[in-house]
Amino acid sequence: MFNLDILFSPANIILFMAIFTRLSGLFASAPVFSTFPIPTQVKIWLAASIAFILFPIVQYNTAFVAPNSVPALTLILFKEFVIGFAIGFCANILFAGIELGVNTFAVQMGLSADQALNPTSGGNSPVITQAYTFLATMIFLILGAHQWLFSAIYNSFKTMPVGYTFPLSPELVGHIAALSGQVFSIALTIALPIFGILFITDVLLGFTSKMMPQMNIFMVSIPLKIYLGLLLSLIFMRPMAEYIAVLVERFLVQIAGMF
Numbered sequence: 001m002f003n004l005d006i007l008f009s010p011a012n013i014i015l016f017m018a019i020f021t022r023l024s025g026l027f028a029s030a031p032v033f034s035t036f037p038i039p040t041q042v043k044i045w046l047a048a049s050i051a052f053i054l055f056p057i058v059q060y061n062t063a064f065v066a067p068n069s070v071p072a073l074t075l076i077l078f079k080e081f082v083i084g085f086a087i088g089f090c091a092n093i094l095f096a097g098i099e100l101g102v103n104t105f106a107v108q109m110g111l112s113a114d115q116a117l118n119p120t121s122g123g124n125s126p127v128i129t130q131a132y133t134f135l136a137t138m139i140f141l142i143l144g145a146h147q148w149l150f151s152a153i154y155n156s157f158k159t160m161p162v163g164y165t166f167p168l169s170p171e172l173v174g175h176i177a178a179l180s181g182q183v184f185s186i187a188l189t190i191a192l193p194i195f196g197i198l199f200i201t202d203v204l205l206g207f208t209s210k211m212m213p214q215m216n217i218f219m220v221s222i223p224l225k226i227y228l229g230l231l232l233s234l235i236f237m238r239p240m241a242e243y244i245a246v247l248v249e250r251f252l253v254q255i256a257g258m259f
Helices: 010-029 040-061 070-109 127-142 145-159 170-180 182-211 217-235 237-258
Strands: 115-117 124-126
Touching: 010 040, 010 070, 010 145, 040 145, 070 124, 070 127, 070 145, 070 170, 070 182, 070 217, 070 237, 124 127, 127 145, 127 217, 127 237, 145 237, 170 182, 170 237, 182 217, 182 237, 217 237
Parallel strands: none
Antiparallel strands: 115 124
8 A cells, every 4th residue: 555645755756856857858859849849738748747657767776865955956956957958959969960951952952032930940941941851850750769768868867866966077068069060060961962963053054154145044043953952852862861860870879878
């Protein structure tokens, strides 16, 4: 028979709040959970349900001492939110790199004015960027990467237990900074095939305008580059999908090793 006084003791309530706060940090920055317009109520109940599942495991494996003051409780909850936010942020770096890369060749295509509300970022971006973002999201879910994030949260309670110590060491911060720097390499790898071909097309159109001054090359180049860019996007869709799958797996391995 359960003893409700022990179950709902201040220490257990604070421990549940700490677990819930770490999951809230994950949902505030992780792909899919933070980048799509999921209702806030759904996120709260999902975080609470997962926290309820993790609570007995964390309680059994953690020698948690409840704080005796509000500042100490605030410090613990802040630390828990930072840990969860850091895990989700590292996973979201991949999507930031993909969006930056697609935006680069979308501008080269002449689609910079083709702006629409992007539900994943909350801002405006070209439609082709949204298509690649949805592609990356489907690959992310098909590979079960969201389950890896929950596994990283679960393992983080072993390596970074709930308490007063702040586990974000300079080494971990350096790893996160190095991972953030991969945004530009990912963007360059995504954009280079299509951007390079479109750049060569611009050079050839420039030569054509010199050889045929009577041709209105500006009116010819706009539909030509859009058509060529969309055709190249379809041709490179499968290789990019395979490359994104490799990136997702690599990022998940790095995040698991960091946390």
